[in-house]
Amino acid sequence: MLPMFLDEVHISVRAGAGGDGAATFRREAHVPRGGPDGGDGGRGGSVYLRVDPGQTTLRDFRYKHHFSATPGGRGERAKRHGKAGEDLYLSVPPGTGVLEQESGALIADLVAVGQAVMVARGGRGGLGNTHFATATHQAPRHAQKGEPGEERSLRLELRLIADVGLVGLPNAGKSTLLAALTAARPKIASYPFTTLEPNLGVMDLGVEDGRRPTIADVPGLIEGASSGAGLGHAFLRHVERTRMLLHVVDGAARDPRWDHDVIRDELRAHDEALLAKPLLVVFNKLDLADAREAWPAFRAAMREAGVPALAISAEAGEGLDTLRAAVAERLPDLEALAQPPEPAGVVVHRIEAAGEGFTLEREDGAFRVRGKRIERLVVQTNFDNEESAERFQRELVRLGVDAALRKAGIRPGDDVRIAGTELAWEPPEADR
Numbered sequence: 462m463l464p465m466f467l468d469e470v471h472i473s474v475r476a477g478a479g480g481d482g483a484a485t486f487r488r489e490a491h492v493p494r495g496g497p498d499g500g501d502g503g504r505g506g507s508v509y510l511r512v513d514p515g516q517t518t519l520r521d522f523r524y525k526h527h528f529s530a531t532p533g534g535r536g537e538r539a540k541r542h543g544k545a546g547e548d549l550y551l552s553v554p555p556g557t558g559v560l561e562q563e564s565g566a567l568i569a570d571l572v573a574v575g576q577a578v579m580v581a582r583g584g585r586g587g588l589g590n591t592h593f594a595t596a597t598h599q600a601p602r603h604a605q606k607g608e609p610g611e612e613r614s615l616r617l618e619l620r621l622i623a624d625v626g627l628v629g630l631p632n633a634g635k636s637t638l639l640a641a642l643t644a645a646r647p648k649i650a651s652y653p654f655t656t657l658e659p660n661l662g663v664m665d666l667g668v669e670d671g672r673r674p675t676i677a678d679v680p681g682l683i684e685g686a687s688s689g690a691g692l693g694h695a696f697l698r699h700v701e702r703t704r705m706l707l708h709v710v711d712g713a714a715r716d717p718r719w720d721h722d723v724i725r726d727e728l729r730a731h732d733e734a735l736l737a738k739p740l741l742v743v744f745n746k747l748d749l750a751d752a753r754e755a756w757p758a759f760r761a762a763m764r765e766a767g768v769p770a771l772a773i774s775a776e777a778g779e780g781l782d783t784l785r786a787a788v789a790e791r792l793p794d795l796e797a798l799a800q801p802p803e804p805a806g807v808v809v810h811r812i813e814a815a816g817e818g819f820t821l822e823r824e825d826g827a828f829r830v831r832g833k834r835i836e837r838l839v840v841q842t843n844f845d846n847e848e849s850a851e852r853f854q855r856e857l858v859r860l861g862v863d864a865a866l867r868k869a870g871i872r873p874g875d876d877v878r879i880a881g882t883e884l885a886w887e888p889p890e891a892d893r
């Protein structure tokens with residue numbers, strides 16, 4: 462059993478709640494009760510995901526799955542506003558797709574350095590009672606409660622972004638090649654599945670060449686990878702966003718051509734587009750006699766198939782200059798290389814506006830009302846305060862919820878459920 466490959470994690474994020482607004486009155490020596498002076502609550506901190514180019518895995522999320530930003534402070538007397546909560550920034554590697562757990566909808570595709578997306582918005586602070594004073598009502602005791610912070614369950618999916626992708630069967634020598642071409646020091650061993658997480662390195666194409674392409678070594682693929690064998694899906698995903706592929710074949714294997722065909726079939730089955738990328742077959746381990754013997758026939762077969770191939774020894778450093786030149790030839794120029802490889806990253810913003818709409822539904826004898834605006838109103842109302850509760854009733858009428866409930870046949874005393882609150886319905890005073 463392979464250890465869990467960390468390029469897919471589930472996390473939950475919670476933004477901070479807004480602070481409650483205050484319902485206080487000025488204290489002055491000569492007036493028994495001054496005007497309202499309750500400050501507003503501070504907004505809650507939001508949660509963001511931000512690209513950190515130093516990361517190549519989602520390892521940071523292995524043990525910790527819940528993340529919360531801090532709440533806003535309460536408003537205070539003398540119009541003092543509550544402090545804003547602190548925003549929380551979580552670092553993710555470039556190439557992280559952010560999906561909503563339940564719907565599977567893509568929220569953002571973070572590819573560029575510094576790119577960030579808000580995944581949970583902090584709650585707005587409640588307004589203090591100063592906002593509710595009018596000419597006819599100069600001493601309001603009503604103040605809003607802070608709005609709860611958004612909560613969201615997310616799935617993060619990593620698809621590495623690299624210019625060159627290394628693919629091949631386990632033990633072909635991919636990691637050895639990465640080490641030979643770059644300063645990266647991946648683990649190398651004589652057993653299959655040594656590499657369990659992708660490794661990234663930066664390639665040096667030679668003194669004249671200003672380009673610094675990145676190269677990714679992904680875990681070995683096996684037959685059936687395209688249908689999920691050996692976590693193949695996860696691995697193949699990482700080569701989707703490369704500009705070209707190096708297909709490493711163990712030249713000393715029993716049948717290098719069979720090895721080659723297995724991987725080619727898996728690439729095709731995963732996504733035909735992979736085979737449309739520039740591809741070089743790298744016949745490795747040429748320092749071994751078996752490989753030297755097999756090379757002529759292998760080369761002939763590749764020629765016939767019209768697939769460019771060259772032979773190297775990653776370990777002995779043989780043929781690497783030719784390989785570098787062949788890679789250099791197939792990569793775009795400096796300017797194009799500076800742009801992220803397609804598909805270009807998109808940030809899809811999803812935070813829905815609070816519409817006035819609502820839905821009504823029967824729920825074991827009670828009436829369930831759903832709607833962003835109305836739910837927000839409920840959580841921001843302090844029902845212990847009579848004035849706030851009355852205000853809420855007027856809003857129910859204004860938003861048309863009251864009329865809809867009557868139409869649905871509600872009777873005095875029936876329960877109405879909105880968000881986490883249950884209220885007994887009474888017709889507004891005027892009707893009684």
Ligand SMILES: Nc1nc2c(ncn2[C@@H]2O[C@H](COP(=O)(O)OP(=O)(O)OP(=O)(O)O)[C@@H](O)[C@H]2O)c(=O)[nH]1
Nearest residue numbers: 631632633634635636637651654655656681775776
């Ligand atoms: N003789 C010889 N051995 C090599 C060469 N390249 C790699 N090896 C050996 O082959 C074995 C596998 O090499 P790795 O680079 O770990 O292979 P890999 O393709 O990364 O394997 P996985 O990570 O398991 O998919 C190691 O024992 C290497 O030392 C080479 O050019 N010549």
Ligand SMILES: [Mg+2]
Nearest residue numbers: 635636655656
């Ligand atoms: Mg490896």
